[in-house]
Amino acid sequence: MSGRLTVIGLGPGDPRFLTPEAAEELGRAEFLFGYGPYLDRVALRPDQTRLASDNREEGARARAALEKAVAGAQVAMVSGGDPGVFAMAAAVCEQVESGPEAWRRLEIRIVPGVTAMLAVAAAAGAPLGHDFCAISLSDNLKPWEIVEKRLDAAASAGFVIALYNPISRARPWQLGAAFERLRAHLPAETPVIFGRAVGRDDESIVIRPLAEADPTLADMATLVMIGSPETRIIERGELPPLVYSPRFFGAKP
Amino acid sequence: MSGRLTVIGLGPGDPRFLTPEAAEELGRAEFLFGYGPYLDRVALRPDQTRLASDNREEGARARAALEKAVAGAQVAMVSGGDPGVFAMAAAVCEQVESGPEAWRRLEIRIVPGVTAMLAVAAAAGAPLGHDFCAISLSDNLKPWEIVEKRLDAAASAGFVIALYNPISRARPWQLGAAFERLRAHLPAETPVIFGRAVGRDDESIVIRPLAEADPTLADMATLVMIGSPETRIIERGELPPLVYSPRFFGAKP
Numbered sequence A, B: 001m002s003g004r005l006t007v008i009g010l011g012p013g014d015p016r017f018l019t020p021e022a023a024e025e026l027g028r029a030e031f032l033f034g035y036g037p038y039l040d041r042v043a044l045r046p047d048q049t050r051l052a053s054d055n056r057e058e059g060a061r062a063r064a065a066l067e068k069a070v071a072g073a074q075v076a077m078v079s080g081g082d083p084g085v086f087a088m089a090a091a092v093c094e095q096v097e098s099g100p101e102a103w104r105r106l107e108i109r110i111v112p113g114v115t116a117m118l119a120v121a122a123a124a125g126a127p128l129g130h131d132f133c134a135i136s137l138s139d140n141l142k143p144w145e146i147v148e149k150r151l152d153a154a155a156s157a158g159f160v161i162a163l164y165n166p167i168s169r170a171r172p173w174q175l176g177a178a179f180e181r182l183r184a185h186l187p188a189e190t191p192v193i194f195g196r197a198v199g200r201d202d203e204s205i206v207i208r209p210l211a212e213a214d215p216t217l218a219d220m221a222t223l224v225m226i227g228s229p230e231t232r233i234i235e236r237g238e239l240p241p242l243v244y245s246p247r248f249f250g251a252k253p
Helices: A020-028 A058-070 A088-098 A116-124 A144-156 A174-183 B020-028 B058-070 B088-098 B116-124 B144-156 B174-183
Strands: A004-009 A031-035 A049-053 A074-079 A107-111 A132-136 A160-164 A191-196 A204-209 A222-226 A232-236 A239-244 B004-009 B031-035 B049-053 B074-079 B107-111 B132-136 B160-164 B191-196 B204-209 B222-226 B232-236 B239-244
Touching (some): A004 A020, A004 A058, A020 A074, A049 A058, A058 A088, A107 B116, A116 A160, A116 A222, A132 A144, A144 A174, A144 B144, A160 A174, A204 A239, B004 B058, B004 B088, B020 B107, B160 B174
Parallel strands (some): A004 A074, B004 B074, B004 B107, B132 B160
Antiparallel strands (some): A191 A204, A232 A239, B160 B222, B232 B239
16 A cells, blocks of 8 residues: 555534545544644544654654655544644645655645634634634744734734634743734724633633733733724623624624 | 524535434434425434525524424524535524524424535635634625625735625626635735635536636535645645645745
């Protein structure tokens, strides 16, 4: 059998989000690469080999997986959420492009998953019901000025904004700076959703108006979503509110 | 047992994308509402009632489902892809907000799914590996000028753009106008992906440079994705190319 590399999205941290395709591909793998906490979610058989690496070693991890697959193995690379959204699928492509010719001849398959913003949106209502964008707030891979330009463009054009990688120990001020920047474009009462650990036992959804959005409400496991001027909140008494963006723009047609 | 409404994402048109949570919720339902072709994907038991409606009747469908659930039934509303992305979750919220008080007291749950852009991206490589946005090209629910403004903002700020609802019999010219507009911002060779029926037997992925992007390559079942100036194509001989957007911006850090 020829070697093969499959990049698999596990979805948010609960098996109820794992697609049958992802489960099947996990079962086919002889070697499973990934960030340790993601691999922890996979129940491995004794004949499967786990190869965990640190969060910041995507390039080296992708190269190791490609080498193993080119040598003839069935290799899986696991990713939280969807592997195509700020995750391992692009890291693998980067290595394929700059690597040896044999890596281009390899069978590579990407298995999509439920990405964090979809799970957070579902837990909060339907904030992504209208046009939206996703921005990684990490300035490890792009200059902060580019992040600012995109925040300005998205907010002023009326996109709902999902922020991935909002904050970390090494990047403590960026989320506060992003809120400050967005306040120049958006009404003070624009809903901001802090969605943490969705699908896990410690899931939490916190909603604040933009004027009171506090970066300390987020950590590395949080997806932050900022509404557009059209985004609304339906209060429901003791039930959690529904935050949603109407499908129509302005007056209902 | 109290009534309950669950809005369920089936994912793209193949059971391999259906999450365990969605499958479980489908099994709990007594009444299933939805657009006919989506309901066709669900294997109903004899004790389950199918209530299909036309594509353009989202408001009436949502009201009927809410009424049924408030009366005490276990109700499912099915959606293709993810229900929160240009789909039924927002339509339900719209009705809850404008409807009777009892609808706000109802237990409502949204079950996320793999949305079309994630499945198309996975089939093409990793075009959503960097910042991206999703725009519905339908001008039924918003003025065309708003679509133009968002295309301008997204392209000039470097977002990859996923276009939902790119074309229909009633909206034949919008996709061509969108390509024309994007050509003012983006290089002629920017990759455009036409992803059709992903996950089905007739799946097709067609890639063209923006200069040659032809709207007739799309139909109602197509998701169109336009790269950013950073998006790249890896040619792989007889294998399909990989289209991807590097995680980093500009020179590799």
